[in-house]
Amino acid sequence: MATFRAEVFQNEFLPDGGTDVHAIVTVTAEGVGGAATTGGGVAEIIMIDTSGSMTGPMLAAAKHAAQVAVDTIPDGTWFAIVSGSHVAQRVFPYPNAPVAIVQMEPGAREEAKRAVARLSAQGGTAMSTWLRLADQIFATQPAATQRHAILLTDGKNESEPRAQLTSTIQAVTGRFQCDARGVGERWQVDELREIATALLGGVELIADPADIAKDFQALLATSLSRGVADAQLRVWTPQGGQVLFVRQVAPTVEDLTARRTEVTPLIGAYPTGAWADESRDYHVAVRVPSKTVGAEQLAARVQVAVADEVVASGLVKAAWSDDASLTARISPEVAHYTGQAELASAIQEGLAAKAAGDEATATVKLGRAVQLAAETGNEEATSKLRRVVEIEDEEHGTVRLKRGASRLDEMALDTASTKTSRVRR
Structure with missing residues (x-):
């Protein structure tokens, strides 16, 4: 049986006149089992x-990957395959089939692989048609409450x-989850990030088409473990309180603030998608009316709800003090993830400036990214930054843009920008 727990990490002490309370909430799920x-x-x-x-070779690798994925999907799973160009077409079940999605079984598996083998490349690219068709297909099987797509x-x-x-x-947000993958160097990271962020998935670069099959297998294994x-x-x-933001900050940075739905006038719900046995960190910031020194207040109650049942809860507190040794402390968890969120922004803004030809801004932003990656111990980010900039002084963020940086190196840095290192406790 699945169990959840929520742990809150914060400095609850506010100075006289203070109003803003920050906390990191670690949510851990155990005993979840597979889908x-x-x-x-x-x-x-x-x-x-x-x-x-x-x-050519790109489509051949994609077809092989899709066939490997079909072999990976276990019997009983509803599945379909969509071919996407400037229009979208369901290729399995076949367009003339009486149903839009079928349950996997040996016969369907073999027929699906034959359908994939017949795919050919032509036309342009309009991903909205792919997403709309996927949504329509999912809608034909309302019993499937866990819906996942790979693009x-x-x-x-x-x-x-x-x-x-x-x-x-x-239009399709909240109806299914989607992981987006770009192969090669001609796709746009910001386009796939927009899809994956809204649909609670991830975006990754697959530099070598030969790696598509391995990536598809890993994505399906993760999906089916949830x-x-x-x-x-x-x-x-509380009455008079305000949520400033809610962000997932580990394992990736995802801003959930705009995804709020109202449960009651005082309670907002934020989607987190499907869960396996795992732990995620969330940065919750709230504003409450200031109180006199010595006063204490519950600033927020953070809960995890599954099927409208609250399964875990944590308390975010506020206490006003005139002791500077208490109020000046910054929670190490809050400091760490504030830096990680800024790191993601600095990388993305720096690469955007570089693409626009603004080398001065790119150098400043990527230099700040180098500094933040070092401060927060994000070794993966530092490694990828070294492929794009020459680091002269890591501590002060002094860098020079590398003239020989490849587009693939820049895309690898961009797609990894939202991945965070966990806080050391």
């Missing part, structure tokens, strides 16, 4: 880019306005 495919509660859709740019592309979303993609993402289909983080604040 219940035998009950028909799990659905997987694979979306493969079949635009003209995929012609693979090698190019830019060039066949439609960006606003069309954004509006479609907004025995809790959905959980909410609920934040209660």
